[in-house]
Amino acid sequence: MSLWGGRFTGKSDPLFKAFNDSLPFDYRLVHADIAGSICWASAICKAGVITAAERDALHAALRELDKVAAADGDAVARSGHEDVHSWVESNLIAKVGDLGKKLHTGRSRNDQVATDIRLWTTAQLDTLNIAVQRVQQALLALADGELNTPAGPTVIPGYTHLQRGQPVLFSHWCLAYVEMLHRDRERFADARKRAARSPLGCGALAGTAFPVDRPSLAADLQLPEACRNSLDAVSDRDFAFETMSACSLCALHLSRLAEDLILYTSSEFAFVHMDDAVTSGSSLMPQKKNPDAMELIRGKAGRIIGDLVALAVTLKGLPLAYNKDMQEDKEPLFDAVDHLLLSLNMTVPVIATLKVDRETCRTAALGDGTVLSTDLADYLVDRGMPFRTAHEVAGKAVRLALHSKTPLHKLTVAQFNAIVGEAGPTSVRIAEDIYKALTLEASLARRAAMGGTSPLRVAEALAAARVMVG
Numbered sequence: 001m002s003l004w005g006g007r008f009t010g011k012s013d014p015l016f017k018a019f020n021d022s023l024p025f026d027y028r029l030v031h032a033d034i035a036g037s038i039c040w041a042s043a044i045c046k047a048g049v050i051t052a053a054e055r056d057a058l059h060a061a062l063r064e065l066d067k068v069a070a071a072d073g074d075a076v077a078r079s080g081h082e083d084v085h086s087w088v089e090s091n092l093i094a095k096v097g098d099l100g101k102k103l104h105t106g107r108s109r110n111d112q113v114a115t116d117i118r119l120w121t122t123a124q125l126d127t128l129n130i131a132v133q134r135v136q137q138a139l140l141a142l143a144d145g146e147l148n149t150p151a152g153p154t155v156i157p158g159y160t161h162l163q164r165g166q167p168v169l170f171s172h173w174c175l176a177y178v179e180m181l182h183r184d185r186e187r188f189a190d191a192r193k194r195a196a197r198s199p200l201g202c203g204a205l206a207g208t209a210f211p212v213d214r215p216s217l218a219a220d221l222q223l224p225e226a227c228r229n230s231l232d233a234v235s236d237r238d239f240a241f242e243t244m245s246a247c248s249l250c251a252l253h254l255s256r257l258a259e260d261l262i263l264y265t266s267s268e269f270a271f272v273h274m275d276d277a278v279t280s281g282s283s284l285m286p287q288k289k290n291p292d293a294m295e296l297i298r299g300k301a302g303r304i305i306g307d308l309v310a311l312a313v314t315l316k317g318l319p320l321a322y323n324k325d326m327q328e329d330k331e332p333l334f335d336a337v338d339h340l341l342l343s344l345n346m347t348v349p350v351i352a353t354l355k356v357d358r359e360t361c362r363t364a365a366l367g368d369g370t371v372l373s374t375d376l377a378d379y380l381v382d383r384g385m386p387f388r389t390a391h392e393v394a395g396k397a398v399r400l401a402l403h404s405k406t407p408l409h410k411l412t413v414a415q416f417n418a419i420v421g422e423a424g425p426t427s428v429r430i431a432e433d434i435y436k437a438l439t440l441e442a443s444l445a446r447r448a449a450m451g452g453t454s455p456l457r458v459a460e461a462l463a464a465a466r467v468m469v470g
Ligand code: ARG
Pocket: 022, 026, 083, 109, 110, 113, 322, 324, 326, 327, 328
């Protein structure tokens, strides 16, 4: 049964019907649609449109429909109705007869669908928040394990330009992602504030003609506020865009984590090993163990950002108020949320089963010692040399180390001082204590200002992150 037959004499072209129908994808809103309808029945009862007995009969029938939909969502999707709203209304009428025909009084599918998507979105934002928290917890456990190993904290090279830069704690790397994910949770919470507003009672575009108490209807829907302008309420999809924007950033963070791990698990780095459970083999090359989970997570970021762009382009330039173009909001929104959730859930076991090769990490972190060249410059600064001059001296020491194939930290004091002398007149001298400064431990310990990678700061940061993550 269609909701709009009266003014038509001709039948829909089957091609048009298939093109126009949204039930194959918007059936996922069925629980939200029913929840909204239950609250709407209460609202029009309060407004004097239906009696309390009628409201109760509608509530009971709607609750039964909810069970039907929960039992077989696919059957709803395949039932041939135009959209989820039509499915609910037709089935309601089938259950309670003419009373079912009263439910749509003062309501439009325009305020209805906007309400449904908002209810769906707020619930999904809550689920996403928990899913992100689980990834953070896995990262915290990894950070904890690598901070407190019998041989001391695990050290890796920190990179810029993918060139070894300075040593950092592996746990510091973990906590970097915990921070990114925390901002994602903040964004989800922020998006939720604006999603949790009720358009219901705005009608098709001009507002409902019945005396509905919209703020109390909003509260009934568990939405703290009612949208203030009916034209805006039925045409606003900012909340979907904001949610997908937050999803995109979160996916982008996961893709960077994925990329780091794909690099770190390659033979070239070999810092970590991924568990058999989350990797796959090659049909041809027997030795292969591919980080597919992480590659897919990296790939899905592109798709999720694509979903965001699709919605932006759909909304751009739409005149007020509702336009059917807006039916195209749902699939990208569902897709972005679904695939981000999948990615988050997949990240947890990858992190939880990761084995870190501490020796390889340490060897790579020290390398030829040139990662300690900043520490050489800092040593000279401590003794009164201006940083720019010290940088020049350290650079020359690196050149000598590379040229003579000697690790930087193995150059002799005489070699160091010869280079210092070349920098111009100075009383600064390098002494034996340079060899204490040019160690991974000294380099790490010096980075002791807030946010740095010194073991003390990282231990504090880990403790603070535990509180923040919950
Ligand atoms: N299926 C529609 C959508 O998702 C529901 C709203 C239809 N409104 C209308 N005026 N045709 O946008």
